[in-house]
Amino acid sequence: MMPKIAIQYVTYWSEEARADIDACMQSLQDLNYDRDRVCLIVVDNPSPSGTARAYLEKPWLHDAHIPKMHLIDSPVNDGFSGGHNRAYEHARTWGAEYLYLLNQDARVDPHVLNAAIAYATQHPQEAIVQSLIVSEQDHTHVDSYGNVLHYLGFGYQDPDLVSGRPHFYGSGAGLLVRVDALDHIGGLFETSYFMYHEDVDLAWRARLGGYGVGVAHDSIVYHRYEFSRSITKFYWMERNRWVTQLTHLAWPTFWLILPMALFMELGTLLFALKGGWLKTKGQVYTYFLQPASWRWIMARRKHVQAVRVVTDAELLRCMAPTIEAQQTASWLLDVIVNSVLAAYYQFLLFVIRR
DSSP states (O other): OOOOEEEEEEEEOOTTHHHHHHHHHHHHHTOOSOGGGEEEEEEEEOBTTBOSHHHHHTTTTTOTTSOEEEEEEOSSOOHHHHHHHHHHHHHHHHTOSEEEEEOTTEEEOTTHHHHHHHHHHHOTTEEEEEEEEEESSOTTOEEESSEEEBTTSOEEEOOOTTSOOOOOBOOTTEEEEEHHHHHHHTOSOOGGGOSSSHHHHHHHHHHHTTOEEEEEEEEEEEEOOOOOOOTHHHHHHHHHHHHHHHHHSOHHHHHHHHHHHHHHHHHHHHHHHHHTOHHHHHHHHHHHTSHHHHHHHHHHHHHHHTTOOSOHHHHHTTSBSSOOOGGGOOHIIIIIIHHHHHHHHHHHHHHOOO
């Protein structure tokens, strides 16, 4: 019998969202999976434009061609991470053995779940399995064969199958997650992350707990990805990157990495100045100056470290020595900074051997 899968889908309403929701729901009509073993849990996060409920109810809530929909109204917008945590609570009640996380602006191939489950069955130690993320705008272009994490906490998609860069975490655009593994690693997402880096946190906890993270190339999701120009995203990206480093690394490793992290902090300040989000970067520093933030960080650290059965020496080998994200590409980074980063990475591997 096929395992029970809860597809989790978080909506955030706007006029532009209508086309994304329709595209996703239409793709789910053709889903090739036992309909008695799959459900669709939609969490509707409120937005300044209202909610998606009225639109979802009319054409989709009772559509017999898509998996049975459970529509949950969120009283507040607590982001991608909070929305999926609400869905996860419902998925457990329903008896899901796996979650399948899906972005609002994504649509699926009919065999997406069968292929992901086949891969997960063949790789039982991999608790998280990313689908192949293909560009909706150009179906010949793969957005992600898996996501790369630099040892300073910068994450980026790897669009190159033969790059040799290590795959560390899966993209929440299309992600299969084993529910029983979540019981061992402290749950799905940390709600306070709101958005960005919650997928890094999840994969890192899984790896700390001895699980692997894989990619099912035959499980395909088409993602209408556009790099957001909103300055707000930089707050969450930078805040959550530092929070994750502080909570997931062993203290000796953190102190060894800190000199290079501070060196790169100068680079992010220059990047912020050039990009017009220097004030937002200052808000990140303000967050870390608050005692309440450190109380939460230390409590979170205790929670994360309780999962650990794997050393940082092992995890560092799953991380990248250089930063090669397209959004940050520059001559200075590619030629000079990455050379320094790579040399420091070799130093870390030499020093942290256990």
